[in-house]
Amino acid sequence: MGKFFSKLRQVFNIFLLMALIGLAAAVFTYYLTTPGQRGLTFWISAGFIVFALVLETLMFSGIAMRSNKGRNIPVSFSKAILGGLYFVFVIVIAVWNARSDWGTTRLILTHVGGLVVFLVPMMLINMAELKLTDATARQQSEGRANLAGLASRVGYIAGDLKNAGMPQPDVMRVVNFADALKFSDPSPASGRLERALEDAVKGLEDAASSGDAQAVMKACALAERSLNERNEYVKSSK
Numbered sequence: 001m002g003k004f005f006s007k008l009r010q011v012f013n014i015f016l017l018m019a020l021i022g023l024a025a026a027v028f029t030y031y032l033t034t035p036g037q038r039g040l041t042f043w044i045s046a047g048f049i050v051f052a053l054v055l056e057t058l059m060f061s062g063i064a065m066r067s068n069k070g071r072n073i074p075v076s077f078s079k080a081i082l083g084g085l086y087f088v089f090v091i092v093i094a095v096w097n098a099r100s101d102w103g104t105t106r107l108i109l110t111h112v113g114g115l116v117v118f119l120v121p122m123m124l125i126n127m128a129e130l131k132l133t134d135a136t137a138r139q140q141s142e143g144r145a146n147l148a149g150l151a152s153r154v155g156y157i158a159g160d161l162k163n164a165g166m167p168q169p170d171v172m173r174v175v176n177f178a179d180a181l182k183f184s185d186p187s188p189a190s191g192r193l194e195r196a197l198e199d200a201v202k203g204l205e206d207a208a209s210s211g212d213a214q215a216v217m218k219a220c221a222l223a224e225r226s227l228n229e230r231n232e233y234v235k236s237s238k
Contacts, residue, residue: 014060018087022053025091029098041107045094048111052090056083078125086118144186146194150201154178154223157208166213173217174204177224184227185234193230200226 026049029042060083063076093114097107158174188194200223207219 015057018053018057018060021087021091022049025049025094029094032095032098039101040104041097041101044104044107044111045090045097048090049094052087056087059083079122082118082121082125086114089114089118139188140186143188147181147184147186150198151178151181153201153205154181157204160208161216164211166216170213170217174220177220177227180224180227184231187234187237189230189233189237193226193233197223197226197230 026046029045030038059079063079090111093107093110096102102110154174155178158171158178161174162171200219204216204219204223207215210216
């Protein structure tokens, strides 16, 4: 919840920054013109400034609200640069038009051309982002399958321990660990932590096969710690 409100503050700061820049540009162009010069092209320019303000605020807000453990940083950085350039373009055209009236047709064609130049690479960037999202979904699917496999192995261990006459509280601890595996966040952690968890489950299997109750509980505690470290890493990465 704290991270969510932090992102909301980022969104508000982004909107405030863009609004201040747009307001400064509007005031600047207003005082560059006389009342007689504030015709249709002046208000068209003002409208494009408002449009760019809304568009850029939405885009930067989307960047701020998303998180993908740093893997979307190149895409977000490209969007930020492209969006900033478009906002600057709209302001420059507004100021230029205030100093020398371009005419309605020329001004609209210039803004449409600038918008096309902005939207084409933005669409390409969004396509790359979709591929990144698909890759993340595949990783989560693989992570979910891996956790389910580990949970099944631990479930078999619990069944073997029960059949071997292991005390019920010890068996239930292993069962609870299997459930914790099954319902953990499937997002992948670092390779080191994922391997450590797999090794811990293998250690639990080896301890169970030995029939030593104390070794089983020690191995279970190690496996629980490995799972907690893995889940904390995933949680902190979001």
